[in-house]
Amino acid sequence: MTSPAKAAPGRGGVGDSPVRPDGTLKVTGEFAYASDLWTDGMLWGATLRSPHPRARVRALDTAPALARPGVHAVLTHEDVPGRPVFGLDHPDQPVLASDEVRYQGEPVALVAADHPETARRALADIAVEWEVLEPVTDARAVAADPDAHRVQERGGIVRRQPIRVGDVPAAKQAAEVVVSGEFEVGIQDQAFLGPESGLAVPADDGGVDLYVSTQWIHKDVAQIAPCLGLPEDKIRMTMAGVGGAFGGREDLSMQIHAAMLALRTGRPVKMSYNRQESFFGHVHRHPAWMRYEYGASGDGRLLYADVEIVLDGGAYTSSTENVTGNAASLGVGPYEIPNIAIDAVGVYTNNPPCGAMRGFGAVQACFAYESMMDRLAAACGLTPVEVRRRNAVSQGSRMATGQVIDSPAPLAAMLERVDAMPPPPAADASDLRNLPGGVAQTTHGEGVVRGVGYGVGIKNICFSEGFDDYSTARVRLEVIGGEPAALVHTAAAEVGQGLVTLKAQIARTELGVDRVTIAPADNAVGDAGSSSASRQSYMTGGAVKAACEAVRAELLARAARRTGRDDLSVSGGVVVSRAAGAVASVAEILGDDAIEETREYHHRRTTALDPVTGQGDSHTQLALCVHRAVVDVDVELGLVKVVELAAVQDVGKIMNRLSLEGQIHGGTAQGLGLAVMEEIVVSGGVVRNPSFTDYLIPTILDMPPMRLDILEYPDPNAPYGLRGAGEPPTLSSTPAIVAAIRDATGKALTRVPVRPEHIVG
Template identity: 70%
Template sequence: MTETTAPTIGHTTGYSGGHGVGESARRPDGTLKVTGEFAYASDLWLDGMVWGVTLRSPHASAWIRSIDVGPALKMAGVLAVLTHEDVPGVKFYGLEHKDQPVLAIDEVRFQGEPVALVAADHPETARRAAAAIVVEYELREAVTDPRKSEHFVRHQPVRRGDTFEAEVVVTGEYEVGMQDQAFLGPESGLAVPAEDGGVDLYIATQWLHVDRDQLAPCLGLPQDKVRLTLSGVGGAFGAREDLSMQVHACMLALRLDRPVKIVYGREESFFGHVHRHPAWMRYEHGATRDGRLVYVKADILLDGGAYCSSSPAVVGNAASLGAGPYEVPNVRVDATGVYTNNPPCGAMRGFGAVQACYAYESQMDRLAEACGLSPIEIRVRNAVSQGSRLITGQVIDSPAPLADMLRDLEAMPLPAPPPEPARDRDLRGLPGGVSQTTHGESVRRGVGYGVGIKNICFSEGFDDYSTARVRAELVGGEPHVTVHTAAAEVGQGLVTIQAQIARTELGIANVTVATADTAVGSAGSSSASRQSYVTGGAVKTACEAVRERFKGLPAAEALAAYGPIEETREYRHRPTYPLDPRTGQGDSHTQLALCVHRAVVDVDVDLGLVKVVELAAVQDVGRILNPQALEGQIHGGSAQGLGLALMEEIQIRDGQVLNPSFTDYLIPTILDMPPMTLKILENPDPAAPYGLRGAGEPPTLSSTPAIAAAVRAATGLRLTRVPIRPEDIALFEEQSGAESGKGVSDGKRA
């Protein structure tokens, strides 16, 4: 192996200042990212490195009859071509079940499944060589409609009560499309063979230790010879929980005894990670005439795609939170995940709760209409509070002031009404913007509301913990603290929070947060809005242990007297338990978070165009650790909810992805995001560090149904599927006009 220096990774996190918990401390990576100087995983470079490329299946379902790598090996510059026969260890991996092959063996189960690997001295050479590999496929019928699948990932019922008759009954069928996490930095990493026969992997991921735990058996290596270091991560939102190119890069590096870099292009990225589960849901709500819930029935079907990933946990969330944050004595919920030959689905911000939220909130609006109540009033009358029970029987044992949050939202001033249509009207404020498609002649305004409840941290008995190592010492005569965890900074500001906690607990301004790697104990995944809770708790606990060793002396005196002080601590939250497989009862969640949204939209009913005029949100976060970062999380979560409501969907036909690019897969831009009005409440959770409540996911839940409700209010259409497309509005508006202006549709696709 060529002697070389280690690659530049991540960001420098050492900085000084007085910002502790509760202040808007400056992010150490912020300036670098804005100026373009930040080093992402795709920027990794080592002398002597070569490039890896993956050959993927063009078919959703087929037998592999033969693979001829000869044409690729004959090409100049090609160094290796590997198939499943070259996997040095176990041939399968997976988050919850080891069902996904490192490279396809005798079949492919989705379009984009990895079949072979190529390493070459130039990325374009590697791409051409991959295209030269000849694979003989025998096509077979693909199962692409989850309603026809007979292969279950998990079925989770929830049963409570026995009264399923009511004075007022509303039913609805709802559908949620497949959403992509759409992170900006594609999958990338650099594998470097080590002198001890192991491998060092520099990788953009969400979960260093679980990556390692899956990698080592596939590589035929002990865990201590597979070392991972976090590289700059360009967003995640759940898509980096599963392995992508990690095993492939390491296999090539070990085969060649040379560093190997793999970077996906944008199109390949759409095939290289999991997506949000599309869902088909049927709900029935029964209530008294004055709007008190009597029962909820729900059937929730989630398409897990070709492999398991985290689908069982997603199904569990959809089931346990399937009736929303409402008191309901009688429940019959069935949540089911199935396998198909569609792309694999797994974790995405909101994790099962998003899909259910869209359906139950749409139902609450229908119930309000049937009972003659406002959308706010129907929710207030049924809102949970501290001491309420979820449908699983779990007691909400911390503040949950949902009724007050709804009243706060209702009291927020609405934006000014739209001006009358005029030729000189500012087009930037209209649906369609400066394209001059309208001057307001067919624009209608609507207001809608949404409420969401999201579990925080891992659930159902998962051993959820984090580890922190904190070292205090004198550097240049001044006290300095180094915080070392394996927690992945994926853009959420976790590095900043760790430093703020250390400053608060130790009273030392100079703090460095070391690059995350597997040289310290696991921190779990940067998902489930859990890192501030568990890694924050671990850092806090380790800092307290260091502070105890100061023996009451000021930091500088203690370190001068006792030398460097280092402590490592694990932090675990209170235990959770699996849901009963028959009744769905059990204390499955650690913490619950609430967010409520109001959306104001303008809709051009002739053109089917929607402009979100304003989003207002009220969220209880327990304790604010960093105000500016928190507001950014609420804005970002609301933006992803807006995307799901109006534009984001992976289009699939017969198992084939039709829009694997940001040209055709649309995500909200700054021009699509409206001004936001926020009210952030602090009702501490006594069981959590600092009383905090995870905040990153809840806004994604409630913004989607609020926007959909606002579009319904503007158009009078049922619109039971998201994302809402222009043709859903314009075509139905045209039809409803032809039917004597009824203005109501069943929401099915035209």
């Protein structure tokens, strides 16, 4: 009686690639991003930030700022109405610093003024007397002796997560081949283009209406409310247009600050960071130091892994616990290894704060374990593809955590497919634009050498380690203008990935209607969880599917009562009987009534990792991507041109090919950035390059053509069999590109990003 409806192919259902519902607004400039918001009587907020990575605030004088014409409020920690600290997992980050600042850029005071320039000048009027302290900046020193380097009350260590499998000391005796290495990953920035921005409007009931760009509305509200001393129902949050996220909007930025200024002044307050401030306004990807030792039999089959990973989380907890957990549980990648010892540790320092970024702890480990696989290949005289194939996991394999992979993991087939792809042609050196360095090339390509490299990555999809991960969807079906129309309402963040398109596709498929409207995301509906961990197609997709199924069941129950039939389904706006064909239109069944259902969708429960052995079924789904990179390197000038990137990815089910390809392309590009250019350079806790002049992200000249081969091995546990897709390509493209540069240069290249001096040095 509730057999699934089918949207006809090409009608914008699951599997089609309908255009984005927000596409036209985005190409005409009418789409309202958070920084575009404007209202009558609005003030501009601005933030005074610490210039020091560690210092004590001896005195703070706001009077000169308050005296400046046009300034309406100047607030400090004394003005925080409620709890003085917030945080994603632990409330340990001050809303405004009270006694000590622990990273460069930590917020100290706020100003609201009638013009952004007035606000900026008022910040300069605030007199702060600093007692500068020696910052803690050596993460490995903290890991070795945490008590000697405490930067905050919680201590020096955020989390230690060991993994212990088998008997590594015995395996060390048996190994015929041993390879080892130390690897480093620099700090990567999400560099979303839409700066942290939003509008806070004070409400008549003493609460506040917030219009912000975020990844997780409900988590924001849960953190904001206690700091404002308000109940959660007085914080009404509506998603403003989001200009990219990539993890960098999972933590709060301006939300509490703008709300404080609005509540104090009784006026709407807009805050919008500029690019320099944005580099201090969000967490980054954790820098990592990693020591790896692998032993294998002579034919390249892994016997043991002995691994140490140190992740620098900066001064506050953010999501470092879970990033550390990922680095541990995915620390040796998608390879079968019978004996494993991993020690992953996340620490507190006074370096820039780090938290979520696309790939989330798995990126750092992937660079190391893939570098190790290439070392093993070389030591055993095998090709990079063959050494990976010999050790590849498959369905039924055990991960390092002991978790059995219980859905397809077609890594061997993926490796064969990427290996079989034809190589790109040699560069036409007669056009300088084809050479490394482009038109800046000063040679005729005499020093250019081609290299090829491979990378494999495995990423957990959805939240792990026992978290009760769920999403909520409300779906309403009614007749509008004589046609059945569905309204889909969730709190899930559309950050550019195309979730708005996918939600409508699912509603069309499940309800057999063409007309679907997506309601703005807000907290008038239940929690959707974060747009992170590649989880929204799975989780909010699953919730929309469940809510649609409930609506459909009610619709068909009404149709059954009316027709006396129980063999009904719905398609193209018509209720169809298997025996009798079309029996009624959806509009006839509904009449003036609406059917509305709300459903929560939870994925299979996972378990925590054992704190001593790291064993546990901690992930609900795992996803694989394989890259082949082809590069041309000018080995004399140290210049790299990535010539082609080919990717094979298993996504379970292609829900929307156009959006999916965009995710793989974009994820691959961020991996290229980490491989050859992107790093927040820090010395003594101070950021040296907080601008797009000095922090480089890939341009259209840096990105090569990409060849994609997308596989569909369904996961029986996931909605439609889909597998999360946004992050895996970010893992594997980095090691593939670095391997290709090694192939061209013969250099060890143990650190990313690879810089010219690493190639010519």
